[in-house]
Amino acid sequence: MILKYGIRDFSRNLGFNIFVIIQITLVFITCVFTSSSVSQNLKYYNAFADILDGEGYCASPYINKLHRIIPSTEIKDNKRFSDYGDYFENVVAVHQIIATGENGSENPYPQKTFAYDGCLIYDYKPIMDNGEWLSDVKSESNLLHAVISPNHYGLKVGDIIKQEFSTSQDSICLDVKIVGMMKDGAKLFGATSDNDKISTVGGTTNKLTAEMLFSNYYSDIAGKPAFVYNLDELEQYEISYITEQKMLIPFRDNLTEISQAEEALDNFTIGAIPFSQIKKNTLSEIRKQIIILISIIVGLFMLTIVSIISFTAISTHKKLKDYGILYICGGRWKQCAFINFIVIAVDLILSSFLTCFVIQAMKLIGLLNNTVVMFTLNESLICLGVSIIIILVSLIMPIIIIGKTQPREIIKSNE
Amino acid sequence: MVKLNEIVKIYNPKKANEFEALHGVSAEIKDGEMVAVIGKSGAGKSTLLHILACIDSYEGGEYYIDDTLVKKLSEKKYAQIRNEKIGMVMQDFALVEDFSAIENVMIPLNFAKNKVKDKKTKALEALKAVGMEELAKKPCNKLSGGQKQRVAIARAIVNNPSMILADEPTGALDTKTSAEIMELFHELNERGRTVIIVTHDPNVAEQCDRIIEISDGYIVDN
Numbered sequence: 001m002i003l004k005y006g007i008r009d010f011s012r013n014l015g016f017n018i019f020v021i022i023q024i025t026l027v028f029i030t031c032v033f034t035s036s037s038v039s040q041n042l043k044y045y046n047a048f049a050d051i052l053d054g055e056g057y058c059a060s061p062y063i064n065k066l067h068r069i070i071p072s073t074e075i076k077d078n079k080r081f082s083d084y085g086d087y088f089e090n091v092v093a094v095h096q097i098i099a100t101g102e103n104g105s106e107n108p109y110p111q112k113t114f115a116y117d118g119c120l121i122y123d124y125k126p127i128m129d130n131g132e133w134l135s136d137v138k139s140e141s142n143l144l145h146a147v148i149s150p151n152h153y154g155l156k157v158g159d160i161i162k163q164e165f166s167t168s169q170d171s172i173c174l175d176v177k178i179v180g181m182m183k184d185g186a187k188l189f190g191a192t193s194d195n196d197k198i199s200t201v202g203g204t205t206n207k208l209t210a211e212m213l214f215s216n217y218y219s220d221i222a223g224k225p226a227f228v229y230n231l232d233e234l235e236q237y238e239i240s241y242i243t244e245q246k247m248l249i250p251f252r253d254n255l256t257e258i259s260q261a262e263e264a265l266d267n268f269t270i271g272a273i274p275f276s277q278i279k280k281n282t283l284s285e286i287r288k289q290i291i292i293l294i295s296i297i298v299g300l301f302m303l304t305i306v307s308i309i310s311f312t313a314i315s316t317h318k319k320l321k322d323y324g325i326l327y328i329c330g331g332r333w334k335q336c337a338f339i340n341f342i343v344i345a346v347d348l349i350l351s352s353f354l355t356c357f358v359i360q361a362m363k364l365i366g367l368l369n370n371t372v373v374m375f376t377l378n379e380s381l382i383c384l385g386v387s388i389i390i391i392l393v394s395l396i397m398p399i400i401i402i403g404k405t406q407p408r409e410i411i412k413s414n415e
Numbered sequence: 416m417v418k419l420n421e422i423v424k425i426y427n428p429k430k431a432n433e434f435e436a437l438h439g440v441s442a443e444i445k446d447g448e449m450v451a452v453i454g455k456s457g458a459g460k461s462t463l464l465h466i467l468a469c470i471d472s473y474e475g476g477e478y479y480i481d482d483t484l485v486k487k488l489s490e491k492k493y494a495q496i497r498n499e500k501i502g503m504v505m506q507d508f509a510l511v512e513d514f515s516a517i518e519n520v521m522i523p524l525n526f527a528k529n530k531v532k533d534k535k536t537k538a539l540e541a542l543k544a545v546g547m548e549e550l551a552k553k554p555c556n557k558l559s560g561g562q563k564q565r566v567a568i569a570r571a572i573v574n575n576p577s578m579i580l581a582d583e584p585t586g587a588l589d590t591k592t593s594a595e596i597m598e599l600f601h602e603l604n605e606r607g608r609t610v611i612i613v614t615h616d617p618n619v620a621e622q623c624d625r626i627i628e629i630s631d632g633y634i635v636d637n
Binding site for chain 1 (some may be wrong): 469498500509510514522527570574
């Protein structure tokens with residue numbers, strides 16, 4: 001009965017309930033956006049969290065001192081850094097490889113290559129359009145896997161192309177299977193296509209954050225699509241690669257000769273920034289973002305709460321007579337407060353559907369193309385928390401009003 | 416059977432504005448009786464009605480409905496007694512205005528402790544008993560005063576309660592409609608229901624088997 005009355009009450013005040021639904025939807029959408037945005041920023045940080053917790057520097061290779069000279073007979077890999085002393089381990093870097101067409105002919109698929117290793121494969125995944133990221137594919141013999149960005153070559157997920165790669169000895173012709181397609185503008189470690197952030201990564205800034213280590217890759221701006229390979233697969237075939245762009249160079253654990261390590265680092269890098277600085281900058285940036293977004297959420301949330309409190313106070317007063325009727329027919333007085341719960345529950349359910357619908361619609365019309373909006377457990381839990389607060393608040397006024405009123409005061413006395 | 420034994424009702428006990436509305440009221444109403452409770456304003460009629468209807472508590476004495484002592488029960492138990500043993504008819508009809516006639520009649524069935532089968536059929540039977548079956552689906556805010564009171568009576572009888580309590584049931588109706596409503600109460604009473612009508616209309620009181628007059632919180636004539 002109470003359920004039926006609650007649903008009837010919802011339709012009785014449809015106009016106001018629509019207003020509340022829109023407000024709650026706005027709060028939900030803001031929560032989802034906020035949580036997604038913070039999660040995304042944390043994603044860049046989490047990719048290197050373990051590394052940034054330790055001692056080390058982010059720096060760019062100093063080309064002259066590394067003798068980075070092609071031809072491809074020279075392998076410049078991250079292991080080479082150990083030549084500069086027993087100071088560094090697990091260097092995170094982006095590498096380039098030389099891929100040509102078959103038999104050294106001109107490559108029909110000019111590409112910007114990225115060869116990633118370690119945490120860049122397993123702890124970070126760019127926004128995918130379709131297919132799988134490199135960490136999700138198993139290695140196959142005589143086959144390399146690549147994730148690519150949108151391209152004009154007509155290459156799509158599942159295609160296998162022939163590529164010739166330089167090795168330390170000669171060259172090797174291998175099939176490359178396209179296993180995934182990134183979204184255009186997906187952020188990649190070491191990407192330079194947008195050219196706006198790379199200058200800051202050179203080390204001239206002390207405001208470097210984990211997010212700045214990544215840049216959006218737009219195939220059109222770069223003039224060619226990105227091909228991302230797994231360095232482990234390349235090494236199986238001794239394919240040559242050169243190290244470029246920024247590197248994360250962690251010092252070995254328990255290293256005591258920090259100053260010597262820094263000196264060694266200075267021999268082959270420029271613009272070194274300590275991990276502690278990057279970590280501090282990143283967390284400070286995330287904190288700033290959270291404060292701004294939480295202010296927006298709290299503002300919207302307060303507006304919603306005030307509307308709901310006012311509405312439930314007015315509507316409870318109006319409905320007291322009906323509650324009296326339910327009471328004389330066998331209802332319980334305090335049960336009547338539950339009617340408001342049903343109304344607000346319907347509001348919340350419809351708001352949840354509307355939130356999903358709006359986000360999907362925004363995705364479909366492309367408003368979220370360069371934004372990562374996720375609806376994971378985190379976002380669901382935040383919305384659930386908001387819902388619980390709204391339910392509790394919506395019950396305050398009915399409980400106060402009903403608690404202060406006796407049924408006999410409602411049931412008219414004609415004395 | 417309804418039995419009141421030395422009922423005392425005090426409003427705001429132990430406060431500066433304490434007021435004793437009933438001073439040891441005793442009465443017995445047998446099954447199938449049609450009784451009028453009359454008295455001036457402030458005499459204690461409505462207080463007595465509220466106690467009889469299990470809407471209000473009392474401080475002293477005992478109140479029995481069908482040998483069940485109605486005192487210091489849980490809210491759930493009071494609700495069950497209101498639902499199963501009492502049907503109320505009010506002067507202002509006490510209908511949920513935007514519910515249809517049948518939906519109003521179904522309210523007590525929806526609150527029944529044991530799930531009621533064929534609620535609609537039962538509600539229609541009750542509406543038929545008061546001549547309202549054809550208007551069953553009409554919203555109450557589109558019914559006349561007389562029609563609303565019939566719906567209220569149908570709701571009062573739908574759960575087959577042992578007594579019907581009516582608080583000034585004809586107070587908001589014209590003479591002709593009042594007569595029709597009183598006729599309905601007579602019919603219900605003839606079918607064996609106990610009817611207690613609180614009124615200050617002598618014409619209504621005269622149509623009952625017995626009159627209980629209450630004055631200043633005492634029964635002065637029974």
